[in-house]
Amino acid sequence: MTRFRIMTKNMFLQIDTHDNLIVALQPLAKGNRLRVGRHAIELIDDIPEKHKFALKDLDQGDLAVMYGVIVGRANRPIRCGELITTDNLDHATTEYRETHEPYQWQAPLPYPESSTQFMGIRRPDGKVGTANYWIFVPLVFCSNQELNELKKVLPPALGYGSTSRYAHFTEELVKQIKTKGAPVDPVISLDSFDPQPEPLFPQVDGLRFLTHHMGCGSTPDEAEELVELLANYITHPNTAGATVVSLGCQKAEVKALQAAIVRRDPAATKPVFYYDRQSWAEPVDMLEAIIRQTLISLHQANELSRREPVPVSELVIGVECGGSDGFSGISANPVIGRAMDHLVGKGGSVILAEFPELCGVENEIVSRCAEPELGSRFLELMKSYRKRVQAVGFDFDQNPSPGNIRDGLITDAMKSAGAAKKGGTSPVVDVFDYPGHASKRGLNLLCTPGGDVESTTALAGAGANLIIFSTGLGTPTGNPIVPVLKVSSNSDMARRLEYMIDLDTGPIISGKKSLDKLGAELEKLCVETASGSYRAKAVRLNQEDFIPWKRGMSL
Template sequence: MKHLVAKIHPHDNVLVALQDLPAGTTIPWEDGAIKTVAAIPAKHKLALQDFQVGDSVTMYGVLVGKVREAIPQGGLLTTSNIKHATNSYDEHGAHRASWPVPNVEKWQDRTFMGYHRADGQVGTANYWLVIPLVFCENRNIQVLEEALVHDLGYGRKKSYQPQTQELIQLMQAGKSVEEILQADLQTALNQHQKPRLFPNVDGVRFLTHEGGCGGIRQDAQTLCGLLAGYITHPNVAGATVLSLGCQNAQVSMLQDEIRKRDANFSKPLYILEQQKIGTEESLVSTALRQTFAGLMQANALQRQPAPLSKLCIGLECGGSDGFSGISANPAVGHVSDMLVALGGSVILAEFPELNGVEQELVDRSVDKETAERFSSLMKAYSDSAVAVGSGFDMNPSPGNIRDGLLTDAMKSAGAARKGGSSPVVAVLDYPEPVTKPGLNLLCTPGNDVESTTAEVGSGANVVLFTTGLGTPTGNPIAPVVKISTNTPLAKRMPDIIDLNTGTIIDGEETIEQAGERILDYVIRVASGEEVAAVRHGQTDFIPWKRGVSL
């Protein structure tokens, strides 16, 4: 049965409205009742007590704000009457060794069907990459894409071109602007797609970007590290790399970054330098021959059983809402804990969205060095944001605020629940790779695509992406599973949502039950089942330029 409100933690002094509550609604609570003194929209927070100016607002058991205007019991919390606030933290922490390990007996013998690589990693997909080392090569990358994608059977399936043709016909028939705006156009058609020439290759991905030259030399080094992470990724069979020749991101720099990640790198890798080869025609023709030969090699690979310990899951949220922290995020947190218990790896990123929960993560760190590195990276990131006139407190988007996430601390406390309760085994600075099983913290922005791009570059072979507002975000090489925090979103945008955890809000399912359902789906996706983002051809790729993004 669906309840009216939820109290997330015993120490909280606010409640979350699980449905729209008109002013004057009586809410049975403990030995009495609370009456709303204002309309409380679903996902928003109401005061459990009378608040005075300067009082602390607590959610998830942590400080998430301070009161700046008095709020009566049953009143609505807004950006006008509360402001962002967090507690300070001790970077040395308590380093708790024990944690409530979930029972994973039923999952111990489960496997997924993946692509086994020479370095021991296992991919959930099998892609070929075509990458520019510098933005000057983006056009040549696009030329290669036009030459390869359709004839190899990797073209987009849906076309809206028939609707354009219909609009042209209406205009030629003399229809007015008003009639054009009201026209009932036919549903977009699926284009005829050729069968894949290489059935064991999931696709050819073209990773254009705006980096590689200009900026500072550290930008080039970081970009090469990220690209090396994609080239050595278990979901990648090999790559074609185009270099201009004179840019900051030199071929030798990329090769060094590849060796850092895999000293015995043996995948097919073709690197072409335009200033050495000469004409565009020579460059493109050579790249086509080499890429085609690489695809022939990649197609020889087949899926084989692999233990769940070979999964590395990225944990991401975007378009978050007031339900994210009580449905999808804790359900994903349960998946995280189950996978860690099974010997797998998980990545919790988005450092601006860990603001206010630092002490918990410090206390969960396995040793002093891990805790201190987390603290150091958090402080450096926060300082860099302040230096350009911003700060973590400016992280929530207009959509976040509209749907109940009023402060960054409130957003962060819910976002951190994706990481479950297992120990923090490593803290990584972007774009370092995951090398340890367990929960890894990765320094990235809160920006959805930059963070997802980074998590995959660090080794995530599946990404669990929770959303309360809806986003089509995907990734070029890793399946991004879109998980709705609420049932109305799942019904409104079924074309981009893979799973719905609004069932928790609706009282139909527990967090643990939803987590098990998600893990079962992850196993199917890791074995080749297509997610919505892949069906839509959503292949977002944005490298992070340090210090300019929240």
Template sequence: MEQQKILKAHPADNVIVALTDLTAGTTYKYEGNSYVPVNNIPAKHKFAAVPIPAGADVIMYGVLVGKAGSDIAYGELLTTGNTKHASSSFENAGKSISWQAPDTTAWQHRTFNGYHRSDGSVGTANYWLVIPLVFCENGNVDTLKEALLEPLGYAQKKSYAGYTRHLISQYRNGGQAVSDYTSSNAVPGKVERLFPQVTGVKFLTHEGGCGGTRQDAQTLCGLLAGYITHPNVAGATVLSLGCQNAQASILEAEIRKRNPAFDKPLYILDQQKTGTESLLLQEAIRLTFEGMATANALTRQPAPLSKLCVGLECGGSDGFSGISANPALGHASDLLVAMGGAVILAEFPELCGVEQNLIDRCTDPDNAVRFADLIKTYSLRAQQVGSGFDMNPSPGNIKDGLITDAMKSAGAARKGGSSPVTAVLDYPEKVTRAGLNLLCTPGNDVESTTAEVGAGANVVVFTTGLGTPTGNPIAPVVKVATNSILARKMNDIIDLNTGDIIDGKESVEAAGERILDYIIQVASGDIEVAAVRNGQEDFIPWKRGISL
């Protein structure tokens, strides 16, 4: 494939994307047409393919992504100064667009090796959880973390205390180096795991459970129930103070809502009933140890790809996200859906301007109405606090070519491929249907990833153009770079690179197939993703306040 310098993402577009740095006055060809930028155009940014008068539509990916704030000359760079956010309106009713599923012949006999649960779900890991019902118990959870991880062989995260000691020695020696320090010194000694089939023990501390609204407590219990019933989880130890809003009875009801026949080991300890902190901690350690011994009896067994539920996430997006990584992930999503699997598209502020397309793809009219209502309510609440979806792009997004929220959203939505929308979920609901699920979450990377896993994602694929270390405690988060420069620069946190699409060396479809193959290997435990290797275990519950 010949490398292109520029790209028109959709035939209806009136802007051109720079795939590399462009020089003013130079002629660039695309599909038989010539274009001459009048400014130097940085890679990832856009210039006008035709003159765009003030107030006229700016079109990219075939949809409205902005309005010209002033006259934009042919060949002129689009900036936040001459381009303002705008998005298309939408109706609740859909058109029931037909879908041509991709050919999955090559994948029909593929399986992954996972942990089979009694409810029919299959985990890609086998974790034990330790969870506080209220922030008052975070200190006790930290004590349990110290007590359990190293003796059981799970304390593998790098420590840089040795580097600090190295600097202290150098300082005391008058600035002269006394020894060499390498990053390998940061890796602790490996202890053999007592329970090799237990992937790890994870500690989900948080700042909720009391002091907020009762709705916050209910939502938190729903999220925690999503993690406890998650296929990647073998069982859980829960610490309760006893008097908080997030009562154990609420958690138990949320667990039954998600799995009426729940049968995993679950130990809920109430500190105010137990008495001393010492008694609480000893009981928690003993029960956790017994539960992990039980969980260790489970081994990986083959499972069909229909048992995969993949969260679709993006963060640190750039002007290439909607051209390389996101459409490639969208193709992988379509392949998985065609084989009976489930995918989750979240981040509702980043679906601004593509709502009608998603509504038209809803298989159930009630889902179309629910999606429209959730989007409208979210947008209105943002406006009521003096914000709005138009404020969603970050400084990094803007610097790298995403200058309006609609432009960012049109590219972000491509992670969801083209398959029908089979369900619309409000946070923190659980995925119960195969196919493309829409989940109401913020665009905030960690809040959204936390929610997708709580909804049942047993793998998350996270595209990024700028780089981000986000991970999750119980689900592997696969990082996919949109460009080769990022993949080389931050190779310690990136798993896959789709920059060859930009460089003209790989098609979107080929990259999508490569992503799906990687997902299968990760789900089988054959590949440890960078986020797991680096101990990145981010967990932030969304309190339903305005978070973009």
């Protein structure tokens, strides 16, 4: 296992003793003399915080190593103490290899005062939810209009806090124009607005509208994937029931969705109502029928849904990163990984996705697979995905965004080596493709894109009842039905964007807190969020992002 070694008053970090790239934990000036182990280094460039410099001279073609793995190849000679940039380092990884040696792992001892239970919602099918939503699902983009109409009227009328604070602010200014002729009163403030009225059905957390731009004009495989994803959301333990709206002639057919739901819930334990636009003479009649049925269903859901103590092993946590920076892989992601190891040790489940951001650490992951066939399946999915990317003229090395690069993630392999830390160190118990569903306790791998919302959409669909999302630059992404906790990699961003960050792991960089200390804090926050006693910032911000992965061509 990689051991972190911080030297010289937390100025820089050699993550693994085999690394020849060093991370600057604070801005380092040109001319500074540092000692890393037996290496004496004089910096020949200014090294910005989060960026890397060479531990020793590298010739053109030499491999760059971080986290103990290859993360790049020098495209020209790089001098000791030189800043690593996209101009002198290209993406490079090791060749795939399969191993059949048993992976040895021992679960960590529980944290002091670690919780063994949370207050969850036990469903009739045995699954446990961390929230309770009624969802509205369009089978095709043609039905988004109906959902938009319902979204305008239902949440505000039922007290779910959907009245925008900006709408309130605008209304106050309009009143001033009518009475004074100009909106000049400086007393009006957004801070005076409370967007959380008392809901009519307090045991139901809200209504969610899963609008999307798919369902027709696509390949049959893509329509099938959409149906499978929507069935996952409808049968998700955080869903109390669903209203499905279709046009009637779309490729994503109602009968296909019904069959997918039956496969997941043969006993039909959850109410699902279907409305076909083309079967109604007037859309107003259909919408009024939906509103009536929704109120009846919400009343029933409110009576039937209660939280009760359940084992922590019922948690299924999806781990995600977005807007990553040069600290993500040494603070936020290792903290998440440590907490996930503790969850797996208690019998819980973890889902690690974003396969383009596992590029370069494939061999490490294969070595952790509980069965040889899991390693083979993982590599096959990686190869297949990469071929599809290459078929349109791109490759995984183009994954890093300008923001990633600006903040020190120079290659995709460098980004991936840090991103993989979210999965902890436990054995991989299952590997499956989108839009699959996790069925085994332990660490699962789900093939998704690296895009934030496509990946979180897939994680919730795979059964995650909580998502932990690390960010170094600040990303407000949420999910319609699953709480998304934001973990910052650095304290500067956490202070600046406090409204979106739930936990700051920046104290690892400053040396003020340990990995275990922050891991325990994250575990506690997960239990509080799953119990409904803490509202994730993404939920408060109404971040209800839903984007199904479009893998096929439009026809």
